[in-house]
Amino acid sequence: MAEKNSNNSQKKTTGGNQSNYPNFPYNNFNPNFPSNRGQENYSAAQQNYFNPVNRPPSVPPSNMPTGDPHFWQTQNQPPVTPPPDKKKKLKKTVHRDWEDFFGRIFTGILISFVLVYMGWLYAPRIRNSMTFWPTKTPTPITPMPTQIFTPTVTPLATNTPTLVPTATPGPLSNYWISDGMQVDPQIPDAPDGVIVLSVDKSAEVNPSLDSGLWTSSKKIAADLGKTTYDGNWYATYSSGWVHWFMDQPLREGLYEIYTMDTVYSSGGTLDFSVKLGEQILPPLTGSQRVNYMTSQYEPQQSTDVWRSLGMYYINPSREILTVTTSWEDRDEYSIVAVDRLVIVPRRAANLSLLSKLNVSGTKYVFDDLQAEIVAGDYRITLKDEESWDDSYQLIMNPKMKISMVYTFKDCWPIGNYQLYAWMPANKGGISASVKLYSDNTVLLSDTGEEAVSVTAPASQEGSWISIGSWTTDRYYERDRKFKLAFEIPADSAGEFPIDAIALVHTAFSEQ
Incomplete structure (x- = not known):
């Protein structure tokens, strides 16, 4: 009981003011601590130690009795770490230091290897992402139209002519002659x-040629004493007809x-009829009526002549x-002579030009190659x-008089004639005078003019x-025979194209 009271008394004493213990003879835990100093020089750690709340429980040393006057002195001092012994040498761990050194080197080498490998592996991708590489501008791809399926109804079979395949054209006929100049007389413009x-x-x-109603050209030439004449045809006074036909479409x-x-x-x-199968074809130019001439009256005929039945457009067909042509009985002034029939292909450009001549009437068209042209070196x-x-002639800055004459071998009916000239692109500027002759008379x-002017x-x-x-x-x-004459004066400046000309006829009955 006395001990308990003593302890309580001690706790009160300890928890009280430090000025109650101003001078301690010494301090066992810190012998350097001066015994004659007061509380005002204590450090904050020491003052905190004297606080009974923070101080650890007092446990007296086992060799010090509680009654010893130094016991409570020691309980009131903060724990102090003894200073290190400077004479004591630290133990060197050499083996452990080398292991740590080599470990760091190995780790560095391994990391370096990994970094180098990853850099090599991804270097192109990194370079491409960081560097601008000029490239060609890609050509835009034109999208192809998508075909849309449209249901159709298969038509029933009809009598519509089947189109002629033209992918691989063959010969037009077994009677084809590649050089029209070989035909006697020569074909105009072939x-x-x-x-x-x-x-x-x-x-x-x-009637048939061997019926006895026909006379051959050889017998007629012999009777007339024309031994050099080599035509091959047949003549008759009797009525009849002739039907020429192609060997293929x-x-x-x-x-x-x-x-x-x-x-x-x-x-x-003679009047002719041109058909494609059962389809009658009208001529785009010329006339299907042919007025045959003779050596017995004016204008007098002196040679065999090709008479045009006109131009025709043939549609694709297998026909x-x-x-x-057909005729009635004839007299000695109108004998019928039947000979060859010639078909001349014309170029597609001609059809385009004809479509642009939008006038009514019978059209007689002639090319510049059928004209007699005197132009020196100025064409x-x-x-x-x-x-x-596909060709024409061009007069340029002539220093001499230029003349162009078209002599038409066919006889044409009386009436009105309008003259047109196809002029390709040119610089122009040249004027020409034009005269039309009927039976060699202006x-x-x-x-009311003898000559008209055109520029x-x-x-x-x-x-x-x-x-x-x-x-x-x-x-x-x-019917009359016609002639057309152009004249360009000398020293004309500019250009004048010479190509196709067209005379468009209108009968008196149609005016």
Whole structure:
């Protein structure tokens, strides 16, 4: 009990003011601590120790009795760490230091290897992502239209002609002659060859040629003493008909058909019919009526002549082209002579030019190659798809008088004639005077002039140019022979193109 009270008394004493213990003879835990100093010099740690709340429980040393006056002195002092012994040497761990050194080196090498490997592996990708590489601009791809399925109804079979395949064109006919100049007499303007249908090989004749009603050209020439004449045809006074036919279908295109007007034993008039199967074909140019001339009256015929039946457009078809004519009994002035029929292919450009001549009437069209041109060195020949037969002639700055004369071998009916000239693109500037002759006599124009004037216009594209209009008289109401003459004065400046010309006829009855 006394001990308990003593302890409680001690706790109170300890928890009280430190000034109650101003001078301790010494401090066992810190012998350097001066015993004559007061509380004001204690450190914050020491003052905190004297706080009974923070001080650890007092446990007296086992060798010090509680009654010892130094016991409570020691309980009131903070624990102090003894200073290190400077004389004591630290133990060196050499083995452990080398292991740590080599471990760090190995780790560094391993990390370096990994970094180098990863850099090598991803270097191209990193370079491409960090560096601008110029590339060609890709060509845009034009999207192809997507075909849309449209249901269709299969049509029933009809009598519509099947189109002629033209992927691999073959010969137009077994009667094809590649050089039209080989035909006697020569075909006017046949640059791409001709088809020749002979009356004794490619025609049906009624009455037949061996019926005794026909006379051969050889006998007629012998009777007339024309031993050098080598024509091969047949003449008759009897009524009859001839039906020429192709050996195979023609390809689509433009064709001109000619019949022969023999110098002997032919006269009068014949009307022809051109068919494609059962389809009647109207001519785009010319006339299907042929007025045969003779050596017995004016204008007098001196040689065999090809008479045009006009130009025709052939549609794609498997049908055969046929040409037919018929007649009644004839007299000695109108004997019928039947000979060859010639089919001449024309170029596609000609069809385009004809479609641009939008005038009514019968059109008689002629190329510049059928004209007699006197121009010296002041003309050149040019190729152009926008010209008749893909070529034309150009007069340029002539220093001499230029003349161009078209002599038409066919006889044409009386009436009104309007003249047009196709002029391809040119610089223009040159004027020409134009005269029309009827039976070698100058025909006055509808304006009362002997010569009309036309100036070539400067143009970037070809066109038909109207030149003038003429009207024949009604003398004897017979057909006439015509001639057309152009004249360009010397020292003209500019250009004047020479290509196709067209005379458009209108009968008196249609005016």
